[in-house]
Amino acid sequence: MIDVRRLRNDLEGVRAALARKGVDGSVVDRAAAVDAEARQVVDQRDDLRARKNLLSKQIGEAFRARDTATAESLRAESKDLEGQEADLETGAAALQAELREILLALPNPPSPDAPDGASEADNVLVRTEHFDPARYGAHQRVPHWDIGTELGILDMERGAKISGSMFALFRGAGATLQRALCQMAIDNNVDAYEEMRPPSLVRTETVITSGQLPKFADEQYHLERDDLWAIATAEDPLTSVARDEVLEEANLPMRLMAYTPCFRREAGAAGRDTRGLLRVHEFDKVELMAYATPEQAPALLDEILQRAIGSVVALGLPYRVLDICTGDLGQKHHRQFDVETYAPGCDMWLEVSSVTWFTDYQARRGNIRYRPSEGRGTELVHTLNGSALAVPRMWAAVVETYRQPDGSIALPEVLHPYFRGATTISGR
RNA sequence: GGAGCGGUGGCAGAGUGGCCGAAUGCGCCGGUCUUGAAAACCGGAGAUCGAAAGAUCCGGGGGUUCAAAUCCCUCCCGCUCCGCCA
The missing domain is CATH 1.10.287.40 (Serine-tRNA synthetase, tRNA binding domain)
Structure with missing residues (x-):
């Protein structure tokens, strides 16, 4: 607001x-x-x-x-x-x-620094790192949904039987991999971010604060009988942690992190990127979030972006950063950078993190303030967030990138501690 | 789910219709004293809207009244007991 x-x-x-x-x-x-x-x-x-x-x-x-x-x-x-x-x-x-x-x-006015543009086609490529298309062999050009079936680690068919299309069923080492990715992301950020485990079902007020309601109700799952909303991201509950509160400036920035399921109806995306894990109704994600003063905000935007990149780099994957143009900025976004990683099997760049500065847009909705250490009264905080790691697309990129000529997957070293000593995923 | 009790300033806690934006204690800030600190003493301080006058805020919403923190209804939250349950 x-x-x-x-x-x-x-x-x-x-x-x-x-x-x-x-x-x-x-x-x-x-x-x-x-x-x-x-x-x-x-x-x-x-x-x-x-x-x-x-x-x-x-x-x-x-x-x-x-x-x-x-x-x-x-x-x-x-x-x-x-x-x-x-x-x-x-x-x-x-x-x-x-x-x-x-x-x-009414949307949040964009940052003067955000590039002009009409659609995602006008997003500005800031940089691409560690990417060499010539490096990939034929064995890596297999999409993850085929690999998943082949190794028995991803079962989209039964996912659909249980819950409908665009619901994933991870199995065996596939399930371990999804959990390992989250654990790694948490471990990589717990030095500065307090780990939270918030509720996944939240009140209307909570979703209004983060900005999903009233305008984007179609995107949210709603439990009518209890009037609760399934969160689309941990941003929803994390932003409401300080709702209607007055924080002390000395405690800012306040950095929070949560590993939660995320639920998305994807009402407007029927038929788009629907193969495999590219777009699913429920997925797990580790989210970083910060409450800050207006002065601290720009530095935090950069910090969260670096940490988002850190997850991709830790997994040995290439990445590119996009500066989101005004036409592609969401309603609540003031400035946004997307981090994408390359998935050789699908031959696509996949968005794995969206790092955003909301200025006081959410704070005004949720009445989230701080008391400046100098001077009187209260001021609205700025909120920022970004995914440390969104599982399905990262899962896809890892599986496709590390597929060996024999069809097995050689796990990147950072994940070894989470696999009970295993270093590869082979067929059952 | 049933029964009962409660929700007041940063915290604790008075206040049962007007003199209450709200006693008191603790905490906080400033000062006196002190080599410094503590103690003691003195003083100060809520939020929102508004240029101001002023208006609003005692969990949220509604009602009664000339007048509500105080009475009534309703919702939310918390606690106790019972039931159920991982």
Whole structure:
């Protein structure tokens, strides 16, 4: 959610910033108009309340002075104001609700540093590392869904029998691999990030804070009977850890990490990248998240990006970094870098982490503040996050990259400790 | 799921209709004293909106009343007992 004061002080600036994300200026104008109207009505309402408060006080004094006649006449006067107050009250509430609704749907203005662009085709390639297409042999050009079947470590068919298409069933060493990847990512980041294990089913308020609701309800699994939402990412619960709280600046940045399942309906993605593990409804992920002051935020964006890259590098895989353009930035994103790794079997670059700076967009929704060590009052925090490791695509890249000519998989060394001494995955 | 009790400032905890944005204690900040610290003493400090006047905030929402932390309804959360269960 953006600051209404920004609308009041710099309407043109907000329109221009949001235009870069393709937002129609009339929506911004509408928000400003509703805000102006609401403020006017609130003003009137407050004046009336002030009059009533004064009368009440005088009534109390009159009663105490046993001046019943005065008290009664003041009481009648106060009662006369009631209808007026109720009208102003409902008017103000309606306008404020309307304003909030518009503001909740309004995207976060992009960073001036984010590249302009209309779609993902305009994302800027920052760099590519450790990538040499000539290095891959024919034995590595087998997609992971075939390898998975061949070795009996991934069973998409039975996954579909159990839960429907786009649900994975990992088996044996495949299941171990998915767990090992998460364990490794946690171990690699626990030096600075507090490990959390939050709930996977969360309240509506929690999903509004992170920004998925109200606009992206179609993407979320919802348990109607209990009115709980299945998290799409650990970002949902982690962002609400400090909801409605005031943090001390001395405790910032506050770094959190969680390994959770992630549930995505993928409502708009039917038929796209649906083979194997490229896009599934449920997957595991280790997420890094930080609460920071506005001054600390840029450095943290870089830190989380480096840590995301760290997971790929640790596994000996190539990577590339994309600077996401304004047209591809999500509603809540201010600045975003994607980390992709190369999967030789599918011959695709797979997004394995999305590192994002939300500025105070989520903090304003969730009322997450901090108390500056200098000065008075409270300020909204900035939130940032990024995946340390998203399992399915990393699983795919590892399996395809490390496939040997004999069809087995030679596990990268970092994973050996998690495999009870095994160094390869062979057929059963 | 059933029965009962509760939710007040950073924490503990008073307050049962007006003089309550809220006693008191602890903690915190500043000062006096001290070589320094502690103790003692003095003083200070909540949040949101608003240019201000002022308005709002005692778990959330609604109601009664001229007036609600206080009375009523409802939801959420916590605790105790019972039931059930990994």
